[in-house]
Amino acid sequence: MGAVDEIISFGPADDSGRSLAWLPANALENGTVSLLLVTGFGGALGDDLDADNDGVIDAAGFEILDSVAVEDGGPGDLAYGDTVLTEQYDGLDFPPGGASRIPDGADTDSTADWVRNDFDRAGIPGFAGTLATGEAANTPGAPNSLTVVVVPLPPADCNAATVSIASVQGSGDASPVVGSSVEIEGVVVGDFQDGGFDGYYVQDAGDGDPATSDGIFVYAPNGMAVAEGDVVHIAGVVSEFFGMTEITATANSVCESGAALPPAAELTLPATPEAKEALEGMRVTLPQDLAILEYFNFGRYNEIALGTERQMQPTAVHEPGSPEAIALDEANEANRITLDDGRSIENPDPAIHPNGEVFGLDNTFRGGDLVTDATGVLDYRFDLWRVQPTQGAGYEAVNLRPEVPEVGGNFSVSSFNVLNYFTSIGSGGDFRGANTQEEFDRQEAKIVAALAEIDADVFGLIEIENNDEAVFTLVDALNDELGGDVYAALDTGVIGTDVITTAFIYKPSEVELAGDFAILDESVDPRFDTDLNRPALAQTFADVETGEEVTVVVNHLKSKGSACAGDPDTEDGQGNCNLTREAAAEAMVDWLATGPTGAEPGRDLIIGDLNSYDKEDPIDVLTEAGYTDLLLAEQGENAYSYVFDGQLGYLDYALAGPGLLPKVTGAAAWAINADEPSLLDYDMTFKKDAQDAIFAPDPFRSSDHDPVLVGFDFIPPELSVTVDPEVVFPPNAKWRTVTFDIDATDDSGEVSVELVEATAEGHKAQVEVISDTEARVLARLGAVYTFVFEATDPSGNTTTQEVTVTVGP
Incomplete structure (x- = not known):
């Protein structure tokens, strides 16, 4: 409880009687912490100053001059010193995350001397912020102030001696001189003073050692303006900022302008962490044709992942936990890098296409498109190696938007995830879907456009609101688009207890309901846990022309993301709750064998989001029971309907029973969603106005899962x-x-x-x-x-x- 986590030494006081020490990133832990200003301390890191854990520091031969502590209420937490800031110390019912001493000249050694901070970086160089009442600005080395004063850095001496950047970077993961004051000189190869980085990259002539980088990031939020090609002289303190070596400038000068940039070093994939570390902070280019892998963060942070080729989820092509799956996972990691935008602000405006131009409906991209000669500076931020571009890259659209797949036959079924289509707009509780009527109208327009183009006889819908209203609202909108009563909804009422459910819509002119629907939940089979899985919904449909029957079963099994009690992620690639999904699949097999709708068993089509890739245990249960995975059979091993972490696979299925399999004429996913950046979707929650305007009422990015289509031929020759x-x-x-x-x-x-x-x-x-x-x-x-x-x-x-x-x- 009283362990020493950090020892900070202060140098001689300045003329004002103050001494300033800079702490490296993560030096202080979150949560309960005590800061003690002491003299005469002769201990070491890890010493326990309260061996008996009684909340009182044991006699240790040092004097406490001043103290402040934060105690966040954790079980067994102890805080030391005269002033302890706890929950409700200032009337608020949660512990403070940060506080500052009120600059009133008084020191009462009580909580009255401290005010809770509001975390908008008020006074940090380059950030004006808004001070809370009584809050002191961030003024390192100067008296606390209620006024934010931005003080520019002083000039550096261009004639002063410097060290090489390589000596600061070193040959390892971290700088060998962290905490030291150094002076460097080099040419600016990337200027990112705007957009949140508050600094720039400097590269010198190098030391000739390929293991050491010749470039470095200079953090200078209150420094001088610079431009690429400026030769700058920097004095500053070396630190590791979450894994990236940087210098926080204390003085800076431009010694000359217009210098030639050093040639960009070629970085080719696959690349080891050591190869990337040797180029950290340097100007680089990616000379290969690299495929766009991941774009989940493109709208929010304008970043994409690139790789030598599109990557498959390991458990979509190999058995979970197998040496082949592990090797593919490692190869995927080595064969990717992030192309960023030199900005850390969220939802930047404008969004920038990899080609360097403004992203828009006439300048978009899709997963699998190629990027060549991306050039910029290599750095390490937010746990990823990134290229911060200094110019647009070459771009080639190779994955063009496809037409609806031709699956043949006279009877068609589609599985469609409608991405939380909720008519309860902006409601509380476990709310999903559109926040406003405008968002809802945009969402509905895209879904309707996709459904109308697919034109299936039967749709199984996933992620629709479980309120006995949403499915009928969607059918009305679809029929309005089609100009007649083309579709009807299966009236099931509310199914289960989840806020989302599964549903059917169908064409009465083409198919008839054959008997009643049936539901599989835990009341039917305890193995089908409907606290976690959504109930399975089955309905038999009869082809009007031939009378042939198909029992369609639409599912949405438990996701991989959140944990299930007693069913954790075993790190074999199947994620959380694999046993839950496997048990649900076993229950479904046994249930369908009984013909729950009264139709002939074996003529079943299992569709929906099973939240399992096709080599995982739940799918093995179904295929071993005689069901055929139609995407695998018709499209091959690299079929996909979903992109997660830049890797392809399918969670959306069409599995045909043995009695139905001979009638299948084709099966395919329509790639309208997984390959499209989410910036094109209906959601306006975070986007700037200009990004909200990047919208079209078309099928593309109507969801995050691609719809799956299956065709059947029941017409005799x-x-x-x-x-x-x-x-x-x-x-x-x-x-x-x-x-x-x-x-x-x-x-x-x-x-x-x-x-x-x-x-x-x-x-x-x-x-x-x-x-x-x-x-x-x-x-x-x-x-x-x-x-x-x-x-x-x-x-x-x-x-x-x-x-x-x-x-x-």
Whole structure:
């Protein structure tokens, strides 16, 4: 409890009697902490000053001159000294995250001397901020003040001796001279004084050692204005800012301008951390054609991830925890780097395309597009290696927006995640979806555009509000778009207790409801935990033209993100709650085997968001039970419907039962969402006005999951058979050859025709089949020969036709 976490030494006092010490990043921990100003301390880091944990510092031979502590109420926490800031010390019912001494000249050694800070960096160089009542500005080395005064840095001496930047960077992860004051000189290779970085990158001529970087970031929020090509002389203090070596400037000067920039060092992927560390802070270029992998943070922070090729989720192509999955995960990490924008502000305006131009509807990009020769400065921020660009990169659009996939057949089903379509706009509680009517209108327009283009006979919807209203509102909007009552909603009422649910909409002109819907929840099978999974919804639909039936089961299983009690992430790649999803899959298999809707088991189509990649345990349960993963079968191992952490895979499924599989004509995901940056979506929560305007009421980025489409062929082929001759004459008891002219067609492809039966009736009548197009009959008076043909299309649909040959006049 009384362990020494940090020892800070102060140098000689200045003329005002003050001494200032700079602490490296993370020197002080969050939570309960005591700051003691002491003299005569001879201990060391880790010493326990309160061995008996009684809240009183043991006699230690040093004098406490002043103190302040924050106690956040953690169990067993202790704070030391005369002044302890606790929850409600100033009337607020939560502990302070930071405080400053009130600059009134009084020192009462009580909490009355301290005011809670408001965290807007008031007084930090370059930040005016807004001071709370009584709050002191950040004025390191100067008296506390209620006024923010921005003091520019003093000039540095361009003739003073310098050290090489390489000696500051060193050859390891951290600088060997952290905490030291140094002077360097070099050319500015990246100016990022605006946008939140509050500094620039300086590179010198180098020391010739490829293991040491020749560039460094200079943090100078109240420094002079600089430009690329300026030769600057910097005096400052070395620190590690969350893993990035930097110098906080204490003096600066521009010694000359217009200097040539050093050649950009080529950084090629894959690259080890050591290779990147050797170029930290230097001007670099990425010469390869690199694919855009990740863009989740593009709208919020204007950053994208690049890699040598698009990357697959390890458990989408390899067994979880296998050596192959582990190796792919490691290779993915080595084969990526982040292209940033030189700004740390959120939702920057304008958003910048990798080509350096303003991002917009006429200048967008998709995952998989190529970026070449990205050039800028390499740095390490927020736990990622990044290139902060100083110029636009080459860009090539190679992943063009696709049309709706052709899946064939006469009966189609689509799984569509509608990304929290809520009609309870801006409601409290576990609220999701649109915050305003304008957002809702934008969201609905995109979803309706996508549904209308897909034009499926049956849609299984995921992430729709569980209020018995949203699905009907969506159907009304879709029908308004289509100009008639094309779709209807299955009326299930509220299903389960989650705020989101699954639902069906369908075309009554094409399909009919065959029986009632059925629901799988924990009341049916305790293995299907509906505190975590959404209940499974099944409905049998009958094709109006043929009467063929399909039982569609739409699901939304527990996500990987949050933990489940007793079902943690085992670090094998399957994420949290894998056992929960696996048990749900087992329950579903057994439930469907009973024909819960009254239809024939085995003619089931399992769709929806199963929150499992296709090599994971829940999918193994389904495929081992005889269900066929149609995306894998039709699109191959690299099929995807979702992008997470820059890696591809599919969580959205269409799994066909064995009785239905022969009727499948195609299955595909329509890549309208996962490959599109979220800046194009309906949400206006964080965006600036200019980014809100980057909107079109089209299908693209209508959700974050791509819809999945499946086609089925239930229409039998057309068959026409004629025989020559139809009448055999004379009846001379001799063998006669008859031939068959066969015409068989089907929209689904080539049709096979077989002569399946040949019968002879009459006295001594005999028939011999030579082939499917030729036979011999015995010409006996009154004999009747019957031939039955069967045509079979690629989906197994059959048509039969019978022709006869008679013998007589």
